[in-house]
Amino acid sequence: MTALQLTNLSKSFGGVIASEAVNIEVPAGKIIGLIGPNGAGKTTIVNLITGMLPVSGGTIHVGETDITHAPAHEICRAGLARTFQNTRLLSEASVLDNVMIGLHRHETSSTFAALLGLPSAGRETQELRTQSMELLDRFGLTEFADYPAGGLSYGHQRKVEMARAVATDPDFILLDEPIAGMNDVESDALADIFRGVAKDGKGVLLIEHNVRFVAKLCSYVYVLDSGRLISEGAPDHVLNEPLVISAYLGGDDA
Amino acid sequence: MNSFVAGYIPLFDLYCLHVGLALSQYIVLRVGVFSLATAAFAGIGAYTAGILAVDLGMHPVIGVIAGTATGMAAAIFLSIPLARLRGVYQAIATVAFIQICLSLNIYSENLTGGAMGLNNIPKTVGTLTLFIFAALATYLIWSLEKGRIGRAFNTIRQDEAVAASLGISIRKHQMLAFAISGALAGLFGGLEAYHSYAIDPKQFGFHLLITILSYVIFGGRNSVIGPLVGAAFLIILPELARPLAENRMVIYGIMLILVINYMPKGVADTAIDALKARKLKARGAASS
Numbered sequence: 001m002t003a004l005q006l007t008n009l010s011k012s013f014g015g016v017i018a019s020e021a022v023n024i025e026v027p028a029g030k031i032i033g034l035i036g037p038n039g040a041g042k043t044t045i046v047n048l049i050t051g052m053l054p055v056s057g058g059t060i061h062v063g064e065t066d067i068t069h070a071p072a073h074e075i076c077r078a079g080l081a082r083t084f085q086n087t088r089l090l091s092e093a094s095v096l097d098n099v100m101i102g103l104h105r106h107e108t109s110s111t112f113a114a115l116l117g118l119p120s121a122g123r124e125t126q127e128l129r130t131q132s133m134e135l136l137d138r139f140g141l142t143e144f145a146d147y148p149a150g151g152l153s154y155g156h157q158r159k160v161e162m163a164r165a166v167a168t169d170p171d172f173i174l175l176d177e178p179i180a181g182m183n184d185v186e187s188d189a190l191a192d193i194f195r196g197v198a199k200d201g202k203g204v205l206l207i208e209h210n211v212r213f214v215a216k217l218c219s220y221v222y223v224l225d226s227g228r229l230i231s232e233g234a235p236d237h238v239l240n241e242p243l244v245i246s247a248y249l250g251g252d253d254a
Numbered sequence: 255m256n257s258f259v260a261g262y263i264p265l266f267d268l269y270c271l272h273v274g275l276a277l278s279q280y281i282v283l284r285v286g287v288f289s290l291a292t293a294a295f296a297g298i299g300a301y302t303a304g305i306l307a308v309d310l311g312m313h314p315v316i317g318v319i320a321g322t323a324t325g326m327a328a329a330i331f332l333s334i335p336l337a338r339l340r341g342v343y344q345a346i347a348t349v350a351f352i353q354i355c356l357s358l359n360i361y362s363e364n365l366t367g368g369a370m371g372l373n374n375i376p377k378t379v380g381t382l383t384l385f386i387f388a389a390l391a392t393y394l395i396w397s398l399e400k401g402r403i404g405r406a407f408n409t410i411r412q413d414e415a416v417a418a419s420l421g422i423s424i425r426k427h428q429m430l431a432f433a434i435s436g437a438l439a440g441l442f443g444g445l446e447a448y449h450s451y452a453i454d455p456k457q458f459g460f461h462l463l464i465t466i467l468s469y470v471i472f473g474g475r476n477s478v479i480g481p482l483v484g485a486a487f488l489i490i491l492p493e494l495a496r497p498l499a500e501n502r503m504v505i506y507g508i509m510l511i512l513v514i515n516y517m518p519k520g521v522a523d524t525a526i527d528a529l530k531a532r533k534l535k536a537r538g539a540a541s542s
Contacts, residue, residue, distance in 0.1 A: 073420075091412070104409075
């Protein structure tokens with residue numbers, strides 16, 4: 001069974017240890033949570049996986065592929081997509097264009113054909129447009145297709161970003177605080193989408209600090225504090241552990 | 255009537271040449287590289303073509319092809335160090351590159367004629383040739399823009415992290431944009447050499463850089479119509495205001511300042527955006 005696998009992942013900035021011997025496994029078809037208080041090193045883990053930061057030690061595998069030192073754009077090609085902590089859409093471009101660009105890695109027309117505007121390139125563009133419209137339909141965004149993405153409400157922008165990540169047809173998706181700043185209705189709608197993605201057989205790594213949301217959605221949870229994993233297991237079990245509670249609430253006497 | 259048209263033909267020639275150079279500038283801005291090296295690539299292309307014709311008596315077709323190839327080679331070479339820079343640092347580096355080309359040109363007097371320039375180039379390129387090449391260049395950029403490469407360029411320009419996360423190789427696409435930019439500049443530099451009897455080093459210096467950049471800023475940076483419109487306005491308007499011909503640069507400056515302040519996206523892009531917004535609004539009103 002394929003999995004997104006972090007083995008003994010370590011990162012230090014000079015003397016400061018941002019993550020130390022982190023082992024995480026995200027199997028296909030499951031939603032796995034990674035939680036931790038502010039400054040625990042969640043974002044560092046995301047940046048290590050996505051190639052934004054060089055890894056100091058340990059390995060990262062997507063299925064059989066070692067992506068530990070791969071440049072950022074090859075990580076996507078290995079089958080790992082991501083969303084960003086602050087939605088990062090191309091705000092000038094239309095919603096449709098934003099989703100279409102997610103299909104980039106599946107485009108096959110040659111550079112030459114694209115340069116000269118040969119019919120094969122035109123056909124491909126038409127095909128992508130159709131596929132993107134199908135995706136928009138699935139996410140309930142059809143009516144916004146031609147609007148500039150920057151003008152959409154926050155919740156809708158999140159959905160567009162999710163559609164773009166799904167468009168790359170990844171085996172695994174990394175969600176970096178996907179519901180930050182959302183109300184319950186919006187986050188429930190997103191939760192349904194995440195469940196659907198997992199049902200399609202994709203592995204999801206959900207990085208969040210909204211514990212309630214994670215507990216509801218994930219089958220397995222890792223807890224990070226000061227760059228180390230302090231607990232892992234089923235959500236009910238993990239969230240009742242004294243070590244986790246004290247990490248979140250601060251100190252033994254809390 | 256005929257003499258009236260004939261009077262404007264040199265202007266049209268200039269327009270065709272500068273559209274090519276403006277497109278060369280446009281395509282690098284499109285992929286988010288703030289390179290200003292088009293003037294240098296044009297100089298390299300022009301001198302390659304000119305020297306081949308004057309010193310070696312080569313056929314102009316070979317000269318133009320060689321000019322295009324050397325412009326492209328120089329651009330690919332320059333793209334390697336530039337890939338490590340961003341934003342204004344790229345601009346500084348490319349302006350330095352123009353200066354280096356200018357100095358080398360003046361020093362290698364035996365080959366290039368130095369400050370005196372290269373003279374007695376046989377004139378083999380006429381209005382029709384210029385027009386055909388300008389049209390071809392426009393078609394090339396237009397078809398590139400609406401396909402896979404245009405989408406990748408747009409993404410890289412707006413957000414490099416997003417582009418990388420979607421599997422788009424930034425380095426590869428920026429190098430491609432550079433290669434196209436250099437080839438276009440080299441091509442139109444070569445055409446200019448065969449069109450104007452003589453070329454001199456100063457022609458491909460800072461003044462040309464500003465002129466070309468103004469076309470793109472004036473017209474717009476996000477659609478191929480931008481450079482076409484920008485070049486048209488900035489070449490024709492000062493000409494229509496003949497009585498003020500002495501103050502050509504003043505008019506130029508005022509127009510640029512007005513556009514930058516009131517239509518920061520450029521004339522053509524602002525118009526396109528307004529049309530799009532109107533269409534969406536009309537549809538919204540119809541459906542509600």
